[in-house]
Amino acid sequence: MSGDFSADVIIVGGGPSGVGAALELRRRGVARVIVLDREPDLGGATRHCSHSPFGMREFGRVYFGGAYGRRLTREAADLGVDVRTGHSVVSLGMDGVLTVANARGVETLSARRVMIATGARETPRSARLVPGDRPLGVMTTGTLQSYVAFYDQMPFRRPLIVGTELVSFSAVLTCLGRRVWPAAMIEAEPYARSRELYTWLPTAAGIPVLKGAELVDIRGSRRVEAASIRRNGRVSPIVCDGVLLTGRFTPEAALCRQSPLGVDPGSAGPAVDQDGRTANPVYFAAGNVLRGLDTGGWCFREGRAIGAAVAEDLARDGDAGAAVPVAFDDPVKLVVPGLLRRGGLAAPALRDFQLRVTRRVRGRLSLELDGKTVWSRDGAWMPERRILVPIPPDAARAEQVRFRLAEDA
Amino acid sequence: MSRISAPPPQDLFDVAVIGAGVVGCAVARRFALAGAKVVLIEKGADILSGASKANSAILHTGFDAPPGSLELDLVRAGRAEYLQIREDLGLPLLTTGALVCAWTAEQADKLEAIAEKGRANGVDGLKLLTGAAARATMPGLSESLISAVEVAEEYVVDPWSAPLAYLTQAVALGARFVRDAELLKGTFDGDWTLETKAGPLRARAVVNAAGLFGDVVDERLGFAPEFQIRPRKGQFVVLDKAAFAHVPRIVLPVPTEITKGIVVCPTAFGNVLVGPTAEEQEDRVRATVETETLQALLKRGAEIVPALAGMPVTATYAGLRPATEDKAYRVFVRAEKRAITLGGIRSTGLSAALGLAQHAVGLHAAFGLPLTPPESVPRVRLPNLAEPCERDWQRPDHGEIVCHCEMVTKREIEAALDSAVPPGDFGGLRRRTRAGMGRCQGFYCNAHLAELAKGKVAVTPCAAEKDEDS
Numbered sequence: 011m012s013g014d015f016s017a018d019v020i021i022v023g024g025g026p027s028g029v030g031a032a033l034e035l036r037r038r039g040v041a042r043v044i045v046l047d048r049e050p051d052l053g054g055a056t057r058h059c060s061h062s063p064f065g066m067r068e069f070g071r072v073y074f075g076g077a078y079g080r081r082l083t084r085e086a087a088d089l090g091v092d093v094r095t096g097h098s099v100v101s102l103g104m105d106g107v108l109t110v111a112n113a114r115g116v117e118t119l120s121a122r123r124v125m126i127a128t129g130a131r132e133t134p135r136s137a138r139l140v141p142g143d144r145p146l147g148v149m150t151t152g153t154l155q156s157y158v159a160f161y162d163q164m165p166f167r168r169p170l171i172v173g174t175e176l177v178s179f180s181a182v183l184t185c186l187g188r189r190v191w192p193a194a195m196i197e198a199e200p201y202a203r204s205r206e207l208y209t210w211l212p213t214a215a216g217i218p219v220l221k222g223a224e225l226v227d228i229r230g231s232r233r234v235e236a237a238s239i240r241r242n243g244r245v246s247p248i249v250c251d252g253v254l255l256t257g258r259f260t261p262e263a264a265l266c267r268q269s270p271l272g273v274d275p276g277s278a279g280p281a282v283d284q285d286g287r288t289a290n291p292v293y294f295a296a297g298n299v300l301r302g303l304d305t306g307g308w309c310f311r312e313g314r315a316i317g318a319a320v321a322e323d324l325a326r327d328g329d330a331g332a333a334v335p336v337a338f339d340d341p342v343k344l345v346v347p348g349l350l351r352r353g354g355l356a357a358p359a360l361r362d363f364q365l366r367v368t369r370r371v372r373g374r375l376s377l378e379l380d381g382k383t384v385w386s387r388d389g390a391w392m393p394e395r396r397i398l399v400p401i402p403p404d405a406a407r408a409e410q411v412r413f414r415l416a417e418d419a
Numbered sequence: 420m421s422r423i424s425a426p427p428p429q430d431l432f433d434v435a436v437i438g439a440g441v442v443g444c445a446v447a448r449r450f451a452l453a454g455a456k457v458v459l460i461e462k463g464a465d466i467l468s469g470a471s472k473a474n475s476a477i478l479h480t481g482f483d484a485p486p487g488s489l490e491l492d493l494v495r496a497g498r499a500e501y502l503q504i505r506e507d508l509g510l511p512l513l514t515t516g517a518l519v520c521a522w523t524a525e526q527a528d529k530l531e532a533i534a535e536k537g538r539a540n541g542v543d544g545l546k547l548l549t550g551a552a553a554r555a556t557m558p559g560l561s562e563s564l565i566s567a568v569e570v571a572e573e574y575v576v577d578p579w580s581a582p583l584a585y586l587t588q589a590v591a592l593g594a595r596f597v598r599d600a601e602l603l604k605g606t607f608d609g610d611w612t613l614e615t616k617a618g619p620l621r622a623r624a625v626v627n628a629a630g631l632f633g634d635v636v637d638e639r640l641g642f643a644p645e646f647q648i649r650p651r652k653g654q655f656v657v658l659d660k661a662a663f664a665h666v667p668r669i670v671l672p673v674p675t676e677i678t679k680g681i682v683v684c685p686t687a688f689g690n691v692l693v694g695p696t697a698e699e700q701e702d703r704v705r706a707t708v709e710t711e712t713l714q715a716l717l718k719r720g721a722e723i724v725p726a727l728a729g730m731p732v733t734a735t736y737a738g739l740r741p742a743t744e745d746k747a748y749r750v751f752v753r754a755e756k757r758a759i760t761l762g763g764i765r766s767t768g769l770s771a772a773l774g775l776a777q778h779a780v781g782l783h784a785a786f787g788l789p790l791t792p793p794e795s796v797p798r799v800r801l802p803n804l805a806e807p808c809e810r811d812w813q814r815p816d817h818g819e820i821v822c823h824c825e826m827v828t829k830r831e832i833e834a835a836l837d838s839a840v841p842p843g844d845f846g847g848l849r850r851r852t853r854a855g856m857g858r859c860q861g862f863y864c865n866a867h868l869a870e871l872a873k874g875k876v877a878v879t880p881c882a883a884e885k886d887e888d889s
């Protein structure tokens with residue numbers, strides 16, 4: 011039967027999660043594992059994060075920038091993973107048939123299981139509906155870091171940094187590393203979206219951190235010449251030659267959105283069950299495509315766990331059955347897994363629900379199975395913080411699964 | 420590059436065209452086809468630096484144009500020529516048709532008159548449909564639709580490749596294109612002497628196609644002002660390609676006196692756009708977007724096509740219409756000075772450009788300067804960027820895919836950079852190739868693109884550091 015397929019498993023995306031899965035699949039004896047990545051090298055988003063250490067959790071030592079991807083490449087080669095870079099998957103067919111573009115043209119590949127591990131990207135200016143002129147010099151952290159890491163270029167000398175997520179501080183480091191002093195760092199909320207503690211970094215470098223400040227105008231004909239912010243009802247100009255829009259990660263899930271798999275309205279990535287299986291049991295997904303951003307180490311381990319599940323899924327007969335969606339309301343933004351299947355594997359790949367909230371809230375978070383509260387906790391929940399709730403063993407048998415977050419009055 | 424640099428000052432051109440918007444590009448082509456020695460001068464770093472940069476990309480039929488107007492004649496002539504030449508030039512056409520939709524009883528009452536006017540304007544394929552019948556042709560429309568007029572021949576085109584193709588053909592016929600060449604002053608002494616930022620030029624006749632600066636250029640040519648430009652801004656949102664399946668047709672509202680209103684419309688590149696607004700403003704250059712307006716457009720889009728609710732936004736933009744105090748095209752001929760002004764081409768210039776060009780050559784006949792058409796016309800064909808047709812990435816040996824969202828290859832980018840009318844700025848490269856215009860807006864490819872453009876395009880994002888280091 012497997013003779014009809016190009017591979018047992020094809021993994022779309024060669025970042026930490028995709029390669030983590032491939033290594034695990036090979037360790038578990040799955041014969042033919044292909045990793046497709048559209049970039050020239052493995053590593054995904056770690057390739058341009060030159061200053062961040064990666065690899066401690068997975069390899070017991072740290073790597074910077076491209077070195078991490080090279081380690082992934084070595085590991086994959088040692089374990090006999092068929093790595094094909096410069097291969098861009100352009101559509102997903104229902105039965106694990108993929109249309110793939112590469113320098114030679116277009117081909118079709120197929121596999122018994124496919125894993126989507128296409129990562130996440132920051133929300134660009136357009137999708138944030140940022141007002142003003144549209145000159146050069148408005149970009150995201152990922153773009154900036156690509157300029158620096160791949161081409162040794164710095165597109166501005168005095169950017170305004172918008173956002174206070176973890177990646178925003180990574181942007182500050184990238185700037186400082188190139189002796190570029192940001193004009194300011196602004197945050198629309200009255201608090202830092204990651205940890206307040208991190209604001210020592212820009213503060214120590216003399217960069218003002220302005221909370222409760224909203225970007226209300228960008229000016230410039232060819233390049234950015236100035237921006238305006240509104241804070242406490244007052245609009246004031248900031249002289250800058252670039253605007254760095256950081257964070258607000260969104261899954262790179264166009265492939266799913268344009269296929270019958272679809273995307274989950276909360277996460278904007280494919281919904282998966284406790285084994286990482288999507289609505290279509292041929293397809294699995296892992297890593298940042300599930301939820302926006304988590305760390306490289308987390309994604310690698312998640313890839314491994316879901317890779318192990320794929321190996322088991324291939325080895326067993328029988329299907330996982332119908333999926334029950336996990337319900338939730340604002341201010342919960344997303345829940346992964348967003349589906350549960352009664353016929354999942356005996357040892358599920360995901361042990362915890364991972365939640366995110368849309369804003370800082372205080373209140374009681376609870377999990378209901380068939381209308382009965384089985385877990386609850388009071389707390390202050392932060393938007394960029396991973397919230398983990400253990401998946402109860404009997405959750406997969408429930409007909410109704412719902413998270414509630416009752417805000418304190 | 421030689422054909423796009425400034426010519427020696429002693430050259431005498433038959434025609435100098437001022438402004439490389441869609442109208443100026445079409446005019447340059449038509450005069451070149453007629454055998455004139457043409458120079459096209461443009462203030463900006465690239466073609467399409469004004470109104471033509473941002474529009475709805477609809478090839479209009481003229482169904483709602485004022486009856487008996489010059490605009491109607493030229494929209495019809497321009498559209499007819501587009502349909503005739505577009506395959507040779509490699510220009511796309513989405514034969515979507517449009518539905519003029521009535522959402523209120525009051526609007527529904529107007530449909531009969533709209534259809535009647537359209538027929539009187541000589542437009543075929545107009546049909547009054549019930550809401551259900553209209554929805555049968557486009558199931559994504561909201562159920563609250565009361566009735567509609569189908570205008571079967573309203574189509575969608577690629578608004579950037581069309582003018583580029585016109586100019587490329589003109590250049591292939593020997594026309595000169597000079598950018599960064601703002602016209603400062605013109606004097607007529609039997610021939611024209613034009614002072615530009617790129618140096619002086621001599622020409623027998625001039626055509627003012629300066630769009631948003633049409634009145635200013637008339638003054639600089641020494642003419643008493645006949646009209647005044649009153650820019651009217653239109654903001655748009657462009658939705659993700661996933662929206663395309665829901666919008667197979669152009670959805671038009673019942674027009675009011677001032678504007679065609681908010682349109683929901685597929686693009687040649689497989690997206691959907693919602694817009695434009697109509698906002699009077701003084702500024703002729705700044706075309707800003709505003710958050711609240713964009714939000715309102717998203718909301719309106721989802722009211723018209725409910726499946727658009729929550730659809731990711733790919734891009735936002737705004738354009739300025741070169742409107743004047745009068746609705747009509749402001750076309751003036753000063754035969755004694757051999758000057759033609761094509762002014763106030765407000766909201767149908769993309770459709771009418773080729774018609775305006777024919778008209779201009781016709782007016783030129785009165786100047787008593789006969790032209791002899793060339794014996795042969797070189798073949799010009801632009802690379803296809805439109806979604807329904809084969810793209811470069813689907814063919815072998817394209818190097819690599821640089822922009823993953825729009826699937827733009829290295830070969831396409833290099834070809835654009837080395838073309839007869841190469842991009843003058845980064846935006847021009849994006850418009851010629853679509854690189855960076857997709858859903859990630861350059862998150863993945865912007866740096867790579869800047870690297871490929873380095874040294875070939877004057878303004879790239881990296882030049883900032885170069886300035887500092889040198």
Ligand SMILES: Cc1cc2nc3c(=O)[nH]c(=O)nc-3n(C[C@H](O)[C@H](O)[C@H](O)COP(=O)(O)OP(=O)(O)OC[C@H]3O[C@@H](n4cnc5c(N)ncnc54)[C@H](O)[C@@H]3O)c2cc1C
Nearest residue numbers: 023025026027047048054055062099128129297298305306
């Ligand atoms: C700007 C930025 C800064 C960051 N800073 C840190 C940090 O300091 N510390 C930290 O731990 N983490 C950081 N991260 C996060 C870390 O890089 C990610 O968690 C990790 O790379 C995610 O792994 P992934 O495998 O899920 O996705 P990715 O690494 O994003 O990999 C996805 C891969 O899929 C490929 N792909 C996508 N679509 C297709 C397709 N259609 N066909 C073929 N291939 C495709 C891509 O080319 C890419 O290689 C940062 C991320 C970004 C973007």
Ligand SMILES: Cc1cc2nc3c(=O)[nH]c(=O)nc-3n(C[C@H](O)[C@H](O)[C@H](O)COP(=O)(O)OP(=O)(O)OC[C@H]3O[C@@H](n4cnc5c(N)ncnc54)[C@H](O)[C@@H]3O)c2cc1C
Nearest residue numbers: 438440442462469470471474475477602630653768769770
């Ligand atoms: C929001 C919006 C939606 C629209 N939708 C449609 C549509 O769907 N279909 C349609 O057919 N039309 C549409 N239009 C109308 C169409 O875009 C315009 O009619 C057309 O672009 C006008 O072109 P132009 O060449 O006259 O002017 P412009 O494009 O403004 O060109 C003039 C050029 O002259 C240059 N210039 C100015 N001053 C000087 C100088 N002193 N020296 C040298 N050069 C100079 C400018 O830089 C510019 O490049 C729309 C317009 C807008 C704004």
